[in-house]
Amino acid sequence: xxxxxxxxxxxxxxxxxxxxxxxxxxxxxxxxxxxxxxxxxxxxxxxxxxxxxxxxxxxxxxxxxxxxxxxxxxxxxxxxxxxxxxxxxxxxxxxxxxxxxxxxxxxxxxxxxxxxxxxxxxxxxxxxxxxxxxxxxxxxxxxxxxxxxxxxxxxxxxxxxxxxxxxxxxxxxxxxxxxxxxxxxxxxxxxxxxxxxxxxxxxxxxxxxxxxxxxxxxxxxxxxxxxxxxxxxxxxxxxxxxxxxxxxxxxxxxxxxxxxxxxxxxxxxxxxxxxxxxxxxxxxxxxxxxxxxxxxxxxxxxxxxxxxxxxxxxxxxxxxxxxxxxxxxxxxxxxxxxxxxxx
Amino acid sequence: xxxxxxxxxxxxxxxxxxxxxxxxxxxxxxxxxxxxxxxxxxxxxxxxxxxxxxxxxxxxxxxxxxxxxxxxxxxxxxxxxxxxxxxxxxxxxxxxxxxxxxxxxxxxxxxxxxxxxxxxxxxxxxxxxxxxxxxxxxxxxxxxxxxxxxxxxxxxxxxxxxxxxxxxxxxxxxxxxxxxxxxxxxxxxxxxxxxxxxxxxxxxxxxxxxxxxxxxxxxxxxxxxxxxxxxxxxxxxxxxxxxxxxxxxxxxxxxxxxxxxxxxxxxxxxxxxxxxxxxxxxxxxxxxxxxxxxxxxxxxxxxxxxxxxxxxxxxxxxxxxxxxxxxxxxxxxxxxxxxxxxx
DNA sequence: TTGTAGGCGTTATCAT
DNA sequence: ATGATAACGCCTACAA
Numbered sequence: 041x042x043x044x045x046x047x048x049x050x051x052x053x054x055x056x057x058x059x060x061x062x063x064x065x066x067x068x069x070x071x072x073x074x075x076x077x078x079x080x081x082x083x084x085x086x087x088x089x090x091x092x093x094x095x096x097x098x099x100x101x102x103x104x105x106x107x108x109x110x111x112x113x114x115x116x117x118x119x120x121x122x123x124x125x126x127x128x129x130x131x132x133x134x135x136x137x138x139x140x141x142x143x144x145x146x147x148x149x150x151x152x153x154x155x156x157x158x159x160x161x162x163x164x165x166x167x168x169x170x171x172x173x174x175x176x177x178x179x180x181x182x183x184x185x186x187x188x189x190x191x192x193x194x195x196x197x198x199x200x201x202x203x204x205x206x207x208x209x210x211x212x213x214x215x216x217x218x219x220x221x222x223x224x225x226x227x228x229x230x231x232x233x234x235x236x237x238x239x240x241x242x243x244x245x246x247x248x249x250x251x252x253x254x255x256x257x258x259x260x261x262x263x264x265x266x267x268x269x270x271x272x273x274x275x276x277x278x279x280x281x282x283x284x285x286x287x288x289x290x291x292x293x294x295x296x297x298x299x300x301x302x303x304x305x306x307x308x309x310x311x312x313x314x315x316x317x318x319x320x321x322x323x324x325x326x327x328x329x330x331x332x333x334x335x336x337x338x339x340x341x342x343x344x345x346x347x348x349x350x351x352x353x354x355x356x357x358x359x360x361x362x363x364x365x366x367x368x369x370x371x372x373x374x375x376x377x378x379x380x381x382x383x
Numbered sequence: 384x385x386x387x388x389x390x391x392x393x394x395x396x397x398x399x400x401x402x403x404x405x406x407x408x409x410x411x412x413x414x415x416x417x418x419x420x421x422x423x424x425x426x427x428x429x430x431x432x433x434x435x436x437x438x439x440x441x442x443x444x445x446x447x448x449x450x451x452x453x454x455x456x457x458x459x460x461x462x463x464x465x466x467x468x469x470x471x472x473x474x475x476x477x478x479x480x481x482x483x484x485x486x487x488x489x490x491x492x493x494x495x496x497x498x499x500x501x502x503x504x505x506x507x508x509x510x511x512x513x514x515x516x517x518x519x520x521x522x523x524x525x526x527x528x529x530x531x532x533x534x535x536x537x538x539x540x541x542x543x544x545x546x547x548x549x550x551x552x553x554x555x556x557x558x559x560x561x562x563x564x565x566x567x568x569x570x571x572x573x574x575x576x577x578x579x580x581x582x583x584x585x586x587x588x589x590x591x592x593x594x595x596x597x598x599x600x601x602x603x604x605x606x607x608x609x610x611x612x613x614x615x616x617x618x619x620x621x622x623x624x625x626x627x628x629x630x631x632x633x634x635x636x637x638x639x640x641x642x643x644x645x646x647x648x649x650x651x652x653x654x655x656x657x658x659x660x661x662x663x664x665x666x667x668x669x670x671x672x673x674x675x676x677x678x679x680x681x682x683x684x685x686x687x688x689x690x691x692x693x694x695x696x697x698x699x700x701x702x703x704x705x706x707x708x709x710x711x712x713x714x715x716x717x718x719x720x721x722x723x724x725x726x
Numbered sequence: 727t728t729g730t731a732g733g734c735g736t737t738a739t740c741a742t
Numbered sequence: 743a744t745g746a747t748a749a750c751g752c753c754t755a756c757a758a
Binding site: 062065319 | 728729
Binding site: 107 | 390394437439440441442444445448450451457460461463466467469470473477480482483484485487497499502504505506518521529530531643647652670673675
């Protein structure tokens with residue numbers, strides 16, 4: 041064991057000395073530069089391998105102003121949606137030999153600002169982020185433009201122009217789902233939506249309204265409640281719906297977590313879940329299969345694919361950047377079509 | 384918007400030029416070095432603030448051979464245990480102004496080797512890892528010693544000496560749990576364990592055996608089955624237990640995931656869960672509260688705390704290293720006592 | 727084909 | 743109290 045406090049990895053300088061050539065020759069040999077003698081190249085590469093030479097990424101990053109690190113900020117990884125998304129992100133990153141600086145915002149704007157800033161200071165080559173629920177201003181993202189660091193937002197995307205975007209069109213998905221229930225003969229379809237501040241809430245609401253309107257029916261806003269995603273808030277919303285004279289036949293929850301809390305409470309108050317009232321949801325997370333009443337119908341939002349696309353979009357942008365495509369000042373948007381899943 | 388392809392952040396050199404002082408003076412002023420005129424310090428700090436100067440971590444890392452990045456490798460974040468652990472890791476890192484390079488091994492040794500190696504190449508200051516289930520040799524970890532990069536293993540720790548360790552003593556926890564059932568009057572207690580290759584399986588098995596022996600009873604190995612954690616394997620193990628002449632009264636599963644698969648199958652074959660047979664488990668994950676039959680009793684393994692301790696241990700080690708404590712060649716071990724949780 | 731030299735941003739060691 | 747200079751590892755004009 042050659043452990044030694046003063047051990048330091050071999051450098052091109054050492055190789056150069058040992059072989060009585062210059063550092064530039066070594067550099068060229070190791071980078072397979074065209075203008076180099078075949079013999080010298082081999083000698084150098086062999087010694088490099090023998091010494092276990094590895095280029096010092098630190099030094100290269102420093103010189104080339106590239107780190108080969110992408111910052112990834114997610115609201116919270118304990119939600120299955122994001123823990124699946126990060127797999128897509130990671131797999132795509134691996135493919136391109138990038139690594140991932142990771143942090144969670146915990147749906148807190150201040151935390152988001154802090155971690156995003158830390159990543160900028162670490163000089164990440166790009167930032168992939170799914171915004172916190174609280175995020176209502178985007179200065180921390182816009183500052184990346186000044187530093188010429190590309191930003192790809194996914195799933196929870198902002199309304200601003202100067203970032204790239206990947207997301208799932210839930211407006212369409214909602215129309216599909218509501219229409220499906222109408223076709224099955226249900227009439228009173230309720231929605232436990234998220235906070236109105238979220239773009240995702242508006243998509244659902246608009247889809248809901250349009251699906252109802254398409255049916256030549258009048259939208260009854262008593263059937264639409266909002267939850268801030270806390271269990272208490274979900275229960276409060278559900279209570280209001282259950283208190284209606286004309287009770288809903290179907291309750292669609294904003295996502296599977298809201299769904300699970302809703303079902304749990306419904307059971308407590310002796311509602312016959314999926315008989316008296318049908319419960320449906322967005323997301324289609326694997327854990328729901330372990331629960332008592334998985335949603336009867338749900339909308340798959342392809343978290344893995346979203347993450348993967350986000351990273352691939354990032355790679356494409358970085359590639360164009362390195363080619364000096366300053367001309368291309370446009371921002372990409374990719375829409376993923378959600379799928380209706382019937383259980 | 385001053386977007387500009389050739390924008391580059393201010394450097395101490397620029398500040399020096401603007402103020403007609405030398406770079407060393409600027410450096411000293413910004414680092415609050417003692418030997419500097421109060422006046423110049425203020426002038427420099429003011430201009431720095433005005434220009435939005437930020438030290439270039441890249442350059443500092445390069446020079447000081449420190450990145451302020453800790454590599455974190457977990458088997459899979461979709462398991463609640465690890466998604467909680469990473470919170471502890473992240474919070475502790477934030478406290479110390481470190482960031483986190485993250486990757487998953489997906490319980491695959493080759494992947495683990497690959498990501499660990501990528502992190503070493505990125506020159507992380509330290510590595511925190513919870514080993515993959517497959518990991519049975521530790522060369523990839525031992526190589527870190529040569530590079531003088533500290534390694535802290537947590538939860539799934541190896542048998543080797545030259546890494547720091549944080550883990551939960553499940554031997555003791557198992558004894559507690561089994562004894563608790565004996566005291567409640569149950570006699571035939573079964574265990575669906577993990578693969579024998581896992582240290583965690585042996586801890587459970589030894590705890591189980593000793594708890595039975597302590598009771599002056601003979602260990603009946605028909606009551607111990609193994610699952611490789613796939614649903615099929617768990618079901619196979621459960622089938623064997625259910626096929627016994629003398630059926631078990633209690634079934635303890637390796638973890639909540641095995642537990643959930645077991646309960647799901649038990650329900651399918653019309654077992655009256657927690658009446659005919661009591662189901663217990665390790666881990667006490669939050670999602671179980673949404674399932675039909677949460678474990679009656681489970682062992683809390685404090686993932687957050689383990690992650691937090693792992694990072695704190697890392698910080699302590701790095702601190703000692705920077706103080707030049709080469710003398711201290713010892714490795715830390717911290718044992719967390721699990722808690723019995725009764726529902 | 728190969729070597730020389732300069733520079734990336736910062737800190738540290740000398741001088742002054 | 744301040745300045746000049748070298749050094750970290752690598753790359754890349756430019757020179758030979």
